[in-house]
């Protein structure tokens with residue numbers, strides 16, 4: 001006799017673990033299945049930190065979801081602190097509002113559209129010219145043709161610690177977790193979804209696939225939609241008085257066009273972290289992702305950005321690779337899949353999805369149980385149909 005759950009979640013990473021926590025808290029029987037033991041470093045959520053902010057270039061739907069997500073991050077931090085064993089010893093803080101500055105060419109869409117969303121949604125911000133940025137944070141070097149938008153309530157999410165907290169809370173509320181178990185196939189049997197894994201099969205009232213970069217291996221119809229990309233990130237030695245905690249906010253540099261970098265001050269001895277948002281190599285299914293340093297440009301591109309914007313950064317301390325799960329136009333998909341019975345998909349985080357994971361989990365937990373009309377998300381902005389192929 002097959003074991004049956006109200007909901008099965010395939011991929012218990014950022015979106016999946018958040019949704020599993022929300023469902024378990026609502027008293028639903030949930031099975032979370034993951035190919036690894038989350039949090040882990042084989043998907044899109046490792047590397048300790050993620051930027052969180054409210055201002056967005058992608059329209060109102062994203063801004064509203066980002067703002068709701070920030071409320072939920074604060075709530076998660078409070079809740080996790082109350083449930084024994086939930087927070088690890090590294091970071092009692094999950095959301096760390098150290099501020100975020102976006103720096104880009106003066107008058108560019110990159111700055112303009114973020115400013116417009118701050119005005120429209122009452123998000124606190126400061127518009128700063130190059131000289132003002134350097135006066136406030138002398139560690140930055142900002143070309144005079146650039147300007148900045150500073151969001152004091154933006155900052156850091158400790159992504160791995162968050163997933164560990166969601167995991168502990170989900171289990172605390174009764175969710176079952178099956179780690180180190182790959183889902184091989186998702187089929188329909190007698191009108192119900194059947195999840196076939198390496199360790200047996202399970203049925204459910206409904207299924208969420210949130211398998212990140214490798215989602216198309218579970219849902220082949222997403223093959224041309226979700227594309228995994230290898231992204232190098234690295235930590236560099238940095239003088240604490242210029243680049244330490246309290247001396248810099250989190251930062252995003254747009255160097256014109258698509259060229260974009262992101263990073264964090266040196267929060268501890270691990271150094272200043274930086275990564276590049278655009279570009280990268282596709283990651284190939286079934287093949288190991290080449291480690292940091294496999295390509296000369298892994299360090300060279302990041303060093304180029306440091307030379308431009310953070311010239312006092314020193315030697316390379318460590319590097320990693322992480323996976324982007326790119327969707328067309330970097331747009332998320334949060335939808336019930338057409339052509340399948342009671343199968344939902346959340347993905348296409350495209351290198352900027354983590355900050356929304358709390359909101360996505362809340363939205364899905366309501367929609368999967370009661371229908372989309374019961375949760376105030378602009379669902380049409382996140383449908384598979386709307387993806388611009």
Ligand SMILES: Cc1cc2nc3c(=O)[nH]c(=O)nc-3n(C[C@H](O)[C@H](O)[C@H](O)COP(=O)(O)OP(=O)(O)OC[C@H]3O[C@@H](n4cnc5c(N)ncnc54)[C@H](O)[C@@H]3O)c2cc1C
Pocket residue numbers: 010011012013014015016033034035036038042043044045047049050051052181182183184210211212213214215217218231232233262275322323324325346347348349350351352353354355356
């Ligand atoms: C370098 C880097 C920097 C980023 N910076 C930011 C940032 O600053 N701000 C921001 O908001 N976002 C950022 N992002 C994006 C964000 O981290 C991702 O959008 C988000 O983590 C995606 O969540 P996910 O649930 O889709 O994937 P994941 O968290 O990777 O979860 C997917 C899970 O599915 C599991 N899985 C896969 N296949 C199977 C299978 N067959 N069976 C069972 N389980 C399976 C995996 O093991 C994994 O645990 C960044 C991403 C990277 C890589």
